[in-house]
Amino acid sequence: MVLKFLSRGSMKGEKATMGTSIKSNMSIGSVFRITMRLFQFVMGLVVIGLYAQDLDRARKAGVGPDSKWAYATFCGTWGALFSLIFMTPWVKAWFFCPVDFLAFFFYLVAFGMFGKMYIKEDPEGNKGIIRMKHAVWVLVTNMILWLITAVYGSVVYWKHRKGRTVHTGAASSHV
Template sequence: MAPFSKFFTNFRLSNVLNLLLRTLQLIDGLVVIGLYGIDLNRARKEDKYSDGKWVYAVVVGSLAAATAVGYGLISVFMHYRSLTFLFAWEWTLVVLWAALSGIFGNMYLNEKIEMETGIHRMKVAVGFDLAGMVLWFLTAVAGTLWFFRERWAGRVPRPGKP
């Protein structure tokens, strides 16, 4: 039991919050993969062209899900000080999610839902796109603030200085 007690004494509220956000990012990424993957799978079964927009959506969801798992594990088992520029990739994901939200929001948010379940599913997918963008924005801002706070405190080495 002693090794676990050491683990939990180093576990702070910020770690719990980080894991919560990473879990939400993982769920969001997986839901986006599923919602857009339905249309890609249908196109594959019918030997039709897979639209690049849907492929892009699945790629963004996959990158986000993989990153959420990786960063979640890093926050549990390692200190962020050893990996100083993680926030840069999070800002990249914010841009990818923003583009995805713009593409599909422009296509589906003004559409009328009549008897078409596909339109409703795409509107739900746009909601998850926006949620993904917000979640990654929150962690990118937090990571950026953390990085510069640590750098100003002298705990993160500057390039070219030991």
């Protein structure tokens, strides 16, 4: 009876701390959003790693960078940067869904370029071509991840666009 507060996880009169307020504010949607953004961040770093090594090899050889590989590295950088920003709890998912659609479009274009070059290519033991064939599927994965978050952000926006707010004058009164 004396230790009953332990089963509830809090004591009466306990002040809210970072740990208790995060738990109370985490919804299934928040967990989904953070998980998707984490995957987008990791996959963006993978894209950078796969394509930037060819840019580095060209730089060391004294050859100018190929624009297709520079574009793919840009896509990975864009995806990693914005997924990291959007992973924070202060950013609303629905507000930046156009950025998600733009990232989806960037990866779609990169997949189109590299898919045309490498999907039907026979590697014949060439490890560089095998790596690029795998990189094409990483681009597809990124494309799907960004499409999912763009659609999710759009659904959240359309669901809550007619909600009551202080700014519309239709807010509920606090008694």
